[in-house]
Every structure is written in structure tokens, then in C-alpha cells.
Amino acid sequence: MDLELVRQVLDSLQVGLVLLDRAGRVVSWNDWMRRHSGLEFAAVQGQRLTELFPEIQDGRLAWAIDEALRFRLSSMLAPTLNPAPLPIYRRPGDRERSEQIQQLIYITPLQHPVCACLIQIHDMTAPRRRERRLRDQSSLLIETSYQDPLTKVGNRRRFDQDLSKLFQQARERQRPLALLMIDVDHFKSYNDHFGHPAGDACLREGDRIARYGGEEFVALLPDTDQVSACAIAERLRLAVAQLALPHPYTPLGQVTVSIGVAAMTPSPATLCYTLVAQADIALYSSKDAGRNRCLWYDAAIGKAQTC
Ligand SMILES: Nc1nc2c(ncn2[C@@H]2O[C@H](COP(=O)(O)OP(=O)(O)OP(=O)(O)O)[C@@H](O)[C@H]2O)c(=O)[nH]1
Numbered sequence: 001m002d003l004e005l006v007r008q009v010l011d012s013l014q015v016g017l018v019l020l021d022r023a024g025r026v027v028s029w030n031d032w033m034r035r036h037s038g039l040e041f042a043a044v045q046g047q048r049l050t051e052l053f054p055e056i057q058d059g060r061l062a063w064a065i066d067e068a069l070r071f072r073l074s075s076m077l078a079p080t081l082n083p084a085p086l087p088i089y090r091r092p093g094d095r096e097r098s099e100q101i102q103q104l105i106y107i108t109p110l111q112h113p114v115c116a117c118l119i120q121i122h123d124m125t126a127p128r129r130r131e132r133r134l135r136d137q138s139s140l141l142i143e144t145s146y147q148d149p150l151t152k153v154g155n156r157r158r159f160d161q162d163l164s165k166l167f168q169q170a171r172e173r174q175r176p177l178a179l180l181m182i183d184v185d186h187f188k189s190y191n192d193h194f195g196h197p198a199g200d201a202c203l204r205e206g207d208r209i210a211r212y213g214g215e216e217f218v219a220l221l222p223d224t225d226q227v228s229a230c231a232i233a234e235r236l237r238l239a240v241a242q243l244a245l246p247h248p249y250t251p252l253g254q255v256t257v258s259i260g261v262a263a264m265t266p267s268p269a270t271l272c273y274t275l276v277a278q279a280d281i282a283l284y285s286s287k288d289a290g291r292n293r294c295l296w297y298d299a300a301i302g303k304a305q306t307c
Contacts, residue, residue: 151211153217180218257292262276
């Protein structure tokens with residue numbers, strides 16, 4: 001092949017090419033390198049890369065070039081560890097902003113009387129940016145998949161996962177775990193009276209909790225025994241009452257909640273669903289007892305008691 005054609009091909013490649021002699025001095029430097037480094041071939045010819053770019057002196061690139069020249073070892077420097085070893089830029093303005101090209105570099109030893117090493121530099125800036133955008137999007141999706149879209153608190157999926165994790169932790173550490181099950185009183189008539197959108201707005205007033213389903217919410221309280229859980233439930237019930245959201249069909253004329261409490265230090269044989277079942281019994285006992293109150297499940301007698 002004629003040399004002029006080889007030169008034209010090398011200068012047209014969308015990849016940086018540098019050829020070094022046995023002493024590591026630049027023998028060839030294609031047009032891609034000229035454009036992105038701002039250095040003409042005449043200015044770099046016969047110089048070592050470490051002289052041209054002192055910043056690479058103690059880095060992996062200088063070390064990999066040395067390995068290729070001394071031991072004929074090939075290397076690949078991925079942009080994950082050091083994304084931009086060489087001060088090369090896509091556009092002239094990028095230099096001022098220090099936005100270097102993100103580089104994937106191959107270092108290959110050559111068997112040739114003059115040229116001992118070939119360096120190829122690929123521009124990974126766009127793929128890396130795309131990768132980062134995809135990663136951000138996927139973490140946002142994961143986050144959203146655990147969130148209730150209406151109330152923005154955790155959803156049932158979040159609760160199920162937290163429950164099994166916290167229950168196992170409580171069992172291993174032999175610490176108590178409490179569960180509050182909270183249900184808005186007479187919510188059907190609230191919806192009927194104010195309309196579904198107002199019902200939605202009312203549900204959005206909750207926080208610190210997960211939505212178990214419909215107008216039922218749950219709160220998992222690690223390291224909390226029954227006495228403390230009842231105190232928290234009572235504070236929560238009063239906090240809802242203090243919101244003073246009007247509701248014409250409750251005795252107080254405002255939105256109230258009923259809360260069922262269960263707490264246990266799990267034994268090896270206990271299943272986490274037992275805690276849920278106990279809180280559920282306590283919640284329905286609160287409803288039966290007249291609503292707007294907190295009851296806890298007393299396993300010793302198999303019945304719910306007032307907090
Ligand atoms: N606005 C709105 N309403 C909901 C939503 N999810 C469930 N509901 C309503 O919540 C109501 C729940 O009613 P029930 O479980 O029968 O009980 P209740 O009227 O709250 O009465 P008690 O719980 O016995 O005090 C139903 O009318 C559901 O339609 C929601 O996302 N938005």
C-alpha cells in the first residue's frame with residue numbers, strides 16, 4: 001500500500017494514534033491527536049509523553065508504556081479508574097472548563113526496527129455520559145417503585161421488604177419490634193361527602209409511614225416495646241386530630257384515625273405475618289370499640305387492650 005494512503009487513513013481515524021520508539025519517544029502522532037491536544041506533530045516528535053504531559057508521570061499510563069517497552073506487555077486503561085489521563089479536549093472551549101475527553105487507552109508493543117509501541121486513545125465521553133444518565137434513571141425508577149404515588153410515603157412493597165428485614169434483625173438481636181396499623185375512620189363517607197379528590201388530599205396528610213392499602217397505613221418501629229409503641233400511636237392519633245380536617249360523619253366532626261398496635265421480640269419460630277395479624281386484630285378492636293383510639297394486642301390473653 002502506498003505510504004500517502006496509509007497516512008491519509010491514519011489521519012482520518014476517529015481515534016488517537018501515537019507511535020513510540022524503543023526509548024519511548026514519539027515517532028508518529030495522527031491528526032486526531034493534533035486536533036484534541038492542540039499540539040502539532042512537529043512539536044511532539046522525538047519527545048517522551050511524560051515530557052509532553054508531566055501530569056502522567058506517576059500514573060498508570062506511564063507505567064503501562066514502560067511495561068510495553070521493557071517487557072512487551074499489552075494493557076488496556078479503562079476510564080473507570082482514571083477517566084482522563086491525558087490533557088486532551090473535544091472542543092477548544094473545553095480546555096478552559098477542564099472538561100477533558102474521557103479516555104479508553106490501549107497500549108500495544110510492536111515488533112518493528114523503529115516503532116516499539118502503539119497507543120490508541122478512544123473518546124468515551126458520550127458513552128460514559130449516557131451510562132451515567134441510565135444509571136440515574138434506573139435508581140430513580142427503583143426509588144419510585146417503592147413509593148406510593150398519591151401520598152409519597154412508602155408503598156406495600158416497601159413495607160413487605162422492611163418488615164422481613166427488620167423482623168429478622170429483631171430476631172437476631174433479640175430486640176422488640178413494634179407495628180402500628182392506622183386506619184382513617186369513616187373514610188367511605190368522607191369520600192362520599194367531599195368527593196374522591198378531597199379524600200386523596202386527606203390521605204396525603206400522613207407521613208413517616210407506609211401505605212398498606214386504601215386508607216390503611218402502617219409504621220414499623222424497631223427497638224420499640226409495646227409501652228413505647230402505644231405512646232407513639234397515641235401521639236400519632238392526637239396529631240391527626242390536631243390537623244382538624246372537617247368530617248361531618250364522625251362524632252368530633254373531624255377526621256380521626258384508629259390504630260392497632262402489636263409488639264414482640266421474635267422467637268426463632270415466629271413468622272413476621274404474626275405481627276401483622278396481631279396489629280390487624282388490635283385495629284379492628286379499636287374500630288369496634290368506637291374508633292378514634294389506640295388498642296394493642298395482648299398475646300398473653302389473645303385479645304386487644306386499650307393503650
Ligand atoms: N379518595 C380515596 N379513597 C380511597 C382510596 N383508597 C381507598 N379509598 C376509600 O376508602 C374507603 C374505605 O372504606 P371502608 O374500609 O369501608 O371503611 P371506612 O368508611 O373508612 O370506615 P371504617 O374504616 O370502619 O371507619 C372506601 O370508600 C375506598 O373507596 C384512595 O386512594 N383515595
